[in-house]
Amino acid sequence: MGASVGKGPRGYMAEINVTPFVDVMLVLLIIFMVTAPMLTQGMDVDLPKTRSVRTLPAGSDHLVLTVQKDGGIFLDEYSVPFEDLQNHLLNLVVAQKKQLYLRADKDVPYGVVVKIMGEIKAVGIEKLGVVAESSEQKTPGDNSAGQTGQATAKKP
Structure with a gap:
């Protein structure tokens, strides 16, 4: 009768069924894999619009500086307070060799933007990506990168 352990019919099941857990x-x-690409940066900013853009790369090889x-x-x-910006950039971007956006x-x-770019240049960061929104209007059935709110990056 079934999988029982011990003597007599009142033994307990010795195996743990992990199938429901798996x-x-x-x-x-699957839920996290589907929703992760849809997540945007947490800070609410109204990005400038431009025509020449490409999608911000996914992954953890870059950092985004939001103003x-x-x-x-x-x-x-x-x-990050402005006074500590150089220290944070040195520790997080330069030391880890990550791309900064x-x-x-808008x-x-x-x-203010020029001042922040001066701080970025002062720590030795030579490449800086600029994040913008696509100005192209989305047509019905179009799944291109012109979606509202999708962050895009333009490298120098």
């Missing part, structure tokens, strides 16, 4: 883990894995309309600066999702709200004053 099924749940695989479903969760909000109110002057808030974020390195990925972490708030600048993502500034209403941020030009002088």
